[in-house]
Amino acid sequence: MDPAFHYPLQRSWNYLVQTWADPLFQAFPLTAALLSVLSFLAFALLYAILDFFTPAFAASRSIRKIKIDPGEQWKEGIRTLATNHALLPAGATVLWPLLRHSGIHDGPAPGIPIFALHIAFFLLLDDFLFYWVHRLLHVGVFYRKIHAKHHEHRDVSAVSAAYFHPAEYLLLTLSTLAGPILLGTHVYCLYAWVILRQWIAAESHCGYYLPWNPLNRLPFYRGPGFHGLHHEKPGVNFGMFFPYMDRLLGTDGKSRARNLLWTAGKTLK
Numbered sequence: 001m002d003p004a005f006h007y008p009l010q011r012s013w014n015y016l017v018q019t020w021a022d023p024l025f026q027a028f029p030l031t032a033a034l035l036s037v038l039s040f041l042a043f044a045l046l047y048a049i050l051d052f053f054t055p056a057f058a059a060s061r062s063i064r065k066i067k068i069d070p071g072e073q074w075k076e077g078i079r080t081l082a083t084n085h086a087l088l089p090a091g092a093t094v095l096w097p098l099l100r101h102s103g104i105h106d107g108p109a110p111g112i113p114i115f116a117l118h119i120a121f122f123l124l125l126d127d128f129l130f131y132w133v134h135r136l137l138h139v140g141v142f143y144r145k146i147h148a149k150h151h152e153h154r155d156v157s158a159v160s161a162a163y164f165h166p167a168e169y170l171l172l173t174l175s176t177l178a179g180p181i182l183l184g185t186h187v188y189c190l191y192a193w194v195i196l197r198q199w200i201a202a203e204s205h206c207g208y209y210l211p212w213n214p215l216n217r218l219p220f221y222r223g224p225g226f227h228g229l230h231h232e233k234p235g236v237n238f239g240m241f242f243p244y245m246d247r248l249l250g251t252d253g254k255s256r257a258r259n260l261l262w263t264a265g266k267t268l269k
Helices: 003-020 023-053 070-099 112-137 140-145 158-162 166-183 187-204 224-232 244-249 254-262
Strands: none
Touching: 023 070, 023 158, 023 187, 070 158, 070 166, 112 140, 112 166, 112 187, 112 244, 158 187, 166 187, 187 224
16 A cells, blocks of 8 residues: 555544543543433332332322323333433544543542532533523424423323433533533543432422432422423423522412422422
């Protein structure tokens, strides 16, 4: 082979091998994607036990208005979850030459105060971005072509949190990663954030208010009744965790959310 042709090809090949052989490739997008799937399934399965076996303590804390078919929702949810999550490692592989410069790193781990501040920032920023993405997806063609899929079930279960159009899944993934990329966080912070985010996603769709849930200790967190009300009445409660954006912009369905939670023995302040 002509050396003038061979050397550029060899340099390109060496670049590709070095790029995807980077240990951060395994530590950042691949491990985070795996944690995302496994943690969501773990939380959704815990709530599925309540749906399938309906113990008395859970039935008395249900905030659903109609009876769901958990088997059907699981069948649809798992099919959609498998499709969407297959896109995640594929996209991460293709985009890795860009993602490796995101600032997310596997160097020295931060102390607990920095770790906690990063998680708090991720929660606030993701909730802000989620609100606006969610509002956009309720507009005209975006709703009909994309978000309507998520609203096919008026009353939801934990697994239905994964019931998304691929375009919506991509937007929510970008929202979730925005904070870690902006702060250039450590992969340990990213892992904790991904697990927490999937816990909240499953819990916000679970259909039960469980007073001992540690998420209830988050300041201003309203629990599953807040997002459950959105599925009942899609014009309110566009935020995911906190009510501040809905309160500021007049989309807060607080009074009706209080009624839903009151049936489960909790009031909103």
